[in-house]
Amino acid sequence: MHIAMVSGEYPPRWDGVGSVVYHLAGHLAQRGHDVTIITRTHKQPTPQQEGVKVIHVPWRKIPMAFTRSYGKHALAALRRLNTVKPVDVVHTLLPLVSWNEKEILWVEEHIAPVVSALNGSWIGEREGMKLAAKHQEAAPWKNPNDLAILLTAKHYAKYEQAALDASSLCVAISDSTRHEFERWYTPPEDWWCETILYGVDHLVFRPVNHDHEEDQLAHEAIRTTYGADDEAGLSGLANTSTPLLLAVGRLVARKGHRTLLRAMPSILEAHPKARLVIVGRGHMRGALMRQAKRLWVDHAVTIQPEMPLEELAQHFRSADLVVDPSYYEGQGLTALESLASGTPVVTVDQAPLTEMIDESVGGLFRCGDADDLSRAVVASLDDPEGRTAQAKRGRARVLDLYTYEHNAAAYDAMYAVVTQ
Structure with a gap:
């Protein structure tokens, strides 16, 4: 089968959707499909994968x-691609591609069925920003991208609505995202929507092997860099007195970093040598x-700032606890990583x-509540044996449910149905 994936993000844009499309395309190719990615131009080179072709198109910044x-440019490229090598299914990654209903219906009639992946929604993003502002995160007008979402989400939501109306199939990346579209949009009565939660690369995101010299040295380097380097921490033991906390996400209001910082005094009162590392790009x-x-x-x-994928993965595996205080996510891959x-x-x-996430693999706190966040973090740090058990159960949960193989x-099964 020849699959055309229309995605506004693709490596070297590794953010969220870009990483997902890269890995999903590679695994589809391993299953014997030909995959063509149509994505935006970028100054940096694009990583190559066997069985995956990448077409770059221009875009207004x-x-x-x-x-x-x-x-519009992706649609033109898709038409050209189909004349050279007929396409069997078109997989669009919303909301970063905006086609109107007429365009989608044309693709359906003249090229192939359209499967629209719903990676969150513009209205959901807007509401997440409002919630973040309510909890004293940064004002949206300080970030041009946030301001644009706040002012134009309703306009661009009409392209998402077009996908609901005209696509052969929609696939939501979480039940929460599906409910967003049912609440804030108007799905047709015969709307076909499935839910498939994305997985992660379990070979890149993996635990430290403390018996492997290179792994151990990399772990020690991370812990030493941030001063989380007592003997237990360097050895990967959960009863460290220098716990390393990690938060990963863009430095924008709806990621909740201000709430996390407001929780830090209480966390440090209970664990004076704790250290927090925030990884992300942005204006804040x-x-x-x-x-x-x-x-x-x-x-x-x-x-x-942003860092290479392997370096980020090393931070994940060397941390004692990851904290995700986000006010809005389409799914939330940081938790699975x-x-x-x-x-x-x-x-x-x-x-x-x-x-x-539940308490068998971590902890939960009330969104926007710094006191409850600090309570959840301190409770986790106070229970090293419990964290060790959670770590094992969490890894097992990913391997059982959340991989790109899944x-x-x-x-593959969805494509087979829509192309019958």
């Missing part, structure tokens, strides 16, 4: 408007560090995170 610009780094200084916790906080790495996660008690098999 304007917040939100790029989805329509890219969508200076503001977050100023907040940390005002709270007298800046000595225990480090904010790192943590579990795959053998690291428990403390996160918000709301969907979609609760579709993957995703490729599920999509």
